[in-house]
Amino acid sequence: MAISDISENALKVLEKRYQGKDEDGNVVESVEQMFRRVSDTIARVDANFDNTADTGKVSDEFFELMTSLRFMPNSPTLMNAGRTLGQLSACFVLPVGDSMEEIFDSVKNAALIHKSGGGTGFSFSRLRQSGASVKSTGGVASGPVSFMKVFNAATEAVKQGGTRRGANMGILRVDHPDILEFIDCKANNSDITNFNISIGITEKFMQAVEEQTDYDLIDPKSGTAVGHLSAVKVFELIVDHAWKNGEPGIIFLDRLNRDNVVPSQGEIESTNPCGEQPLLPYESCNLGSVNLTKMLRRTLTGYEFDFRLLEQTVNEAVHFLDNVIEANNYPLDIIAETTRATRKIGLGVMGWADALLMLEIPYNSEEAIRLADKVMGFINNTGHAASARLAEKRGSFPLFSVSTLREGPAMRNATVTTIAPTGTISMIAGCSSGVEPVFAYAFVRNIMDGTEMVEVNPILMHKLETLGLDKDRALLKRIAREGTIAHIEEIPQEVRDVFVCAHDIRPVDHIRMQAAFQNHTDNAVSKTVNFPKEATRGDVREAYLLAYEEGCKGVTIYRDGSREEQVLNIGEVN
Ligand code: CDP
Incomplete structure (x- = not known):
């Protein structure tokens, strides 16, 4: 089975941190073998519930789910499933x-x-x-x-x-x-x-x-x-x-x-560390994210959401994440017990900003908020229905009868949805992270060990191609320097309105987007509200109060340039 669309950057990340290595550090596992190691391990769990289960077929399904880049589990699952460590939760x-x-x-x-x-x-x-x-x-x-x-x-x-x-x-x-x-x-x-x-x-x-x-x-x-x-x-x-x-x-x-x-x-x-997953003491949770750029289908004039594909993807993902709870090798017995008592999973999304670019909808628009509401509402409902179906086959989570959900349909998982930052898995999937806007249209990414990667947003590149501007080296360099295309007059205004970056978006619009996703998320939403360097303390205060009013579960802000070492830097194309 071919692994579609996997970018060179993604291959670098996989080789460095995910593919198996021998004692001398030589890679001994291909990308395909890596995904197969994960899909086989997670699929085998089906046999615990049904001794006639065709786990080979389920493994093929999970393999395709990941290698089509429609869904990625959190990093520990990719790294450790089928290996001695076997710890799968983030x-x-x-x-x-x-x-x-x-x-x-x-x-x-x-x-x-x-x-x-x-x-x-x-x-x-x-x-x-x-x-x-x-x-x-x-x-x-x-x-x-x-x-x-x-x-x-x-x-x-x-x-x-x-x-x-x-x-x-x-x-x-x-x-x-x-x-x-x-x-x-x-x-x-x-x-x-x-x-x-x-x-x-x-x-x-x-x-x-x-x-x-x-x-x-x-x-x-x-x-x-x-x-x-x-x-x-x-x-x-x-x-x-x-x-x-x-x-x-x-x-x-x-x-x-x-x-x-x-x-x-x-x-x-x-x-947890990035704020998206509230948990009880000794509880753990495994996450996974749907790549929304893969949930679009072409129309005569552009793209639209393919809700049937999204439904299928969510169903497969909930099945996958529930299996992870079984396959997981927990670091402490008490964590195993606490986690299995509620069976929380955290299904979220990534590539939201890129999907909006493909749909030509500005991130900071009412239309984007309405769509967030519709898409996340659909994922949350579909995810809960999938968890309820699993409960019929496998039983509800053990504490269901004393939970606040006990009046409703039996559920396999006490929570189903969480929006993670997807810091690394979005690199593997080659899409924008979580529900964040595009940070910069061209930038240098510092990987943890100090290596740097230069990236130009592929959706913008495609747009520039249609405008005949993709070979304009000076223009590309300017985009990399500025991060934003807001001030580049060669690019038509309607294109600039769609291709907004984190700094072009007002803090209130960041928060409204966070709130729109929070509205349909059981757990919480990982989101950084970006401020320009010249923002005032009053601006920050206002954002905090708005997040409170809008029903967010927390807020993280970042004012540009206020920490010397940033993970993402607006920088030059080499
Ligand atoms: O993309 P990936 O699965 O690697 O992780 P993420 O979505 O960026 O982060 C999800 C969660 O993984 C964080 O909230 C942390 O709980 C955990 N994490 C960690 O323990 N150490 C890191 N360096 C990054 C993430």
């Missing part, structure tokens, strides 16, 4: 209890997860504040931020199975007494570099911001108020830090818990 959340034993257990568990290619999220909110007394030693506690540094150092020391460095999310509730220190803990770009940090915002806090009143700081041990702060001042401080270098982000804790389908199992305190 997302984990670990608890951090308020004792030395519990803290260092968590450090150890995180190291095991990182080694296997997963990312970990933690809430540090249960740790007593710095300066609080420690009974056994008569000393004083050093507080959440100092312990985060231990987690950070451990992460630094463990490279993830030689493939990727560990990623962490650190969350602190806004009412923790150490909140001011936490907000400031990444002010220096070289500190705590293996963490993204987010403030866990409560409804109570947002109300206090609105009413411009103080709010209580709560001692995590006793649950009593031990101080208070001006909500507006704290909010402004968060905004100020985010404006300076993009951190901290915010997550709306009460919203995560409103959508916690098994509240009997405890509270959701944290998400």
Whole structure:
């Protein structure tokens, strides 16, 4: 079976990080063998439920699903399925209890997860504040931020199975007494570099911001108020830090818990590293994304969504992701138990911006928002129906009868949809990442080990060809330098209106798009709201408030140039 359309860049990524290698680092697996290793391993699970299942046929289906680039599972599945490690999930959340034993257990568990290619999220909110007394030693506690540094150092020391460095999310509730220190803990770009940090915002806090009143700081041990702060001042401080270098982000804790389908199992305190997957302590989740550029069919005048193909793809993807839960080799027994009790999966999308380009719809238009609503609504409904059909054959997730879903049809999976960043799998699929707009139409991409790749957006190239501008080297160089085509007069205005990049799009339009997808997503949406360098703190504040009003579960912002090392740089074509 041929592997269609796979780009040279994709082949480089696959060779470097995914295809099997021998002890000397020689690649011993072809791209085809790699996808076959994954499809065989995941398809074999069918035999656990039906001893007459034709797993060869299912493997062919999964193989075609991936090699047609219609769908890609998260990186750990591609890397580890059918191999000794066998750890297939990208997302984990670990608890951090308020004792030395519990803290260092968590450090150890995180190291095991990182080694296997997963990312970990933690809430540090249960740790007593710095300066609080420690009974056994008569000393004083050093507080959440100092312990985060231990987690950070451990992460630094463990490279993830030689493939990727560990990623962490650190969350602190806004009412923790150490909140001011936490907000400031990444002010220096070289500190705590293996963490993204987010403030866990409560409804109570947002109300206090609105009413411009103080709010209580709560001692995590006793649950009593031990101080208070001006909500507006704290909010402004968060905004100020985010404006300076993009951190901290915010997550709306009460919203995560409103959508916690098994509240009997405890509270959701944290998400995975990139924020798209809220999980219970010790829960993990495997993700996968549909490539929307492959869900279009040609018409006489252009393209349109092929909803039948999308339906087929979602059905196959849900089947695939549910099998991953079975095939997965979990790093700890308790993670295996917790994950199998809810069987969460996170099906999302990638290539959204590219699909809009093909459809000639500007990302920052009402039409794009309406289409997002329709497409993600369709995926969410189809995905839930697929999970319900699996429940009929395989049984519902074990906690279904105590879940908030128990009145509805039985479900195989407590959650079905999540929108991931798709940082690497979108490179493999050769499409724009997640639901992000195109960052720049030509840029230099820094891969983690320092190598650089130059890329020109192929859809723009195609358009330039039809305009007879594709051989204009000076023009291409200018696009690479500027990232945007907004100011290039040789290109007709109606084309410039469609080919907008992240910086041409106002923050409010970024947030509206995030909200449109969030509306139809069980878990959360990974999205960065890009600001131009000259944006003000007021602009950032406005974006945060809008995200709150629009029903987002969190926000991450980034102001251009505010961190020295960016993963994506607008740069020159060589
Ligand atoms: O594209 P890929 O499957 O490699 O991953 P992604 O969609 O960019 O990220 C999904 C999740 O994988 C993140 O939210 C993290 O939980 C995890 N991840 C990680 O642990 N380490 C990384 N270097 C990148 C992602």
